[in-house]
Amino acid sequence: MIVKEFNEHVHTLAFQLPKEGKSCCGDSFYIKTTESFMICALADGLGSGEGANESSAAISSLVEQNYDEDVDVLMQLCNKELKDKRGATVSILKVDFHSKSFTYSSVGNIRFMLYGPSGAFIYPLPILGYLSGKPQKYRTQTYSYEIGSKFIIYTDGLVLPGIKALLNKGNSVEDLSRQLDIYTKKRTDDLTYIVGQLF
Numbered sequence: 001m002i003v004k005e006f007n008e009h010v011h012t013l014a015f016q017l018p019k020e021g022k023s024c025c026g027d028s029f030y031i032k033t034t035e036s037f038m039i040c041a042l043a044d045g046l047g048s049g050e051g052a053n054e055s056s057a058a059i060s061s062l063v064e065q066n067y068d069e070d071v072d073v074l075m076q077l078c079n080k081e082l083k084d085k086r087g088a089t090v091s092i093l094k095v096d097f098h099s100k101s102f103t104y105s106s107v108g109n110i111r112f113m114l115y116g117p118s119g120a121f122i123y124p125l126p127i128l129g130y131l132s133g134k135p136q137k138y139r140t141q142t143y144s145y146e147i148g149s150k151f152i153i154y155t156d157g158l159v160l161p162g163i164k165a166l167l168n169k170g171n172s173v174e175d176l177s178r179q180l181d182i183y184t185k186k187r188t189d190d191l192t193y194i195v196g197q198l199f
């Protein structure tokens with residue numbers, strides 16, 4: 001599955017494949033772009049198949065229903081939402097086009113990297129663990145970004161060597177996606193990535 005969203009401030013391309021032999025993907029994502037912001041949520045449900053999907057899909061629909069909330073509020077709502085479900089690793093990215101800044105928060109092994117044209121490399125560290133409704137610490141950080149910055153968010157089904165070089169080389173989200181193609185063939189888990197470029 002490929003989903004693209006383009007406007008004058010951001011181009012995004014999301015790509016998803018279930019674990020080999022599975023018809024149901026345990027990862028879920030949600031992306032919304034407006035004139036002033038983009039919000040992107042990615043969740044990897046614990047395990048695989050339907051039980052994993054139940055948790056991750058709950059995150060994407062929660063963010064869809066509350067997309068105008070701040071990232072830290074959304075993370076707390078996500079945690080509550082996963083009470084009595086299997087649990088999930090969750091990352092939320094919100095980009096403010098007018099202030100040229102983004103806020104990111106993550107619990108678990110989903111990775112995010114942003115690479116700016118000047119060579120600036122932003123790699124916010126996640127909190128270890130996963131959300132399951134238990135009391136939880138968060139690390140929500142805001143950074144400014146340069147025009148032309150490229151980013152990737154991806155679940156652990158994608159194993160990438162040399163991510164910095166890849167972001168540096170890719171000239172568009174389609175180009176980045178083409179370069180990621182060979183790594184998606186080697187997956188041993190559900191796999192989702194979202195690549196984007198900010199303008």
Ligand SMILES: [Mn+2]
Binds near residue numbers: 044155156157190
């Ligand atoms: Mn996974």
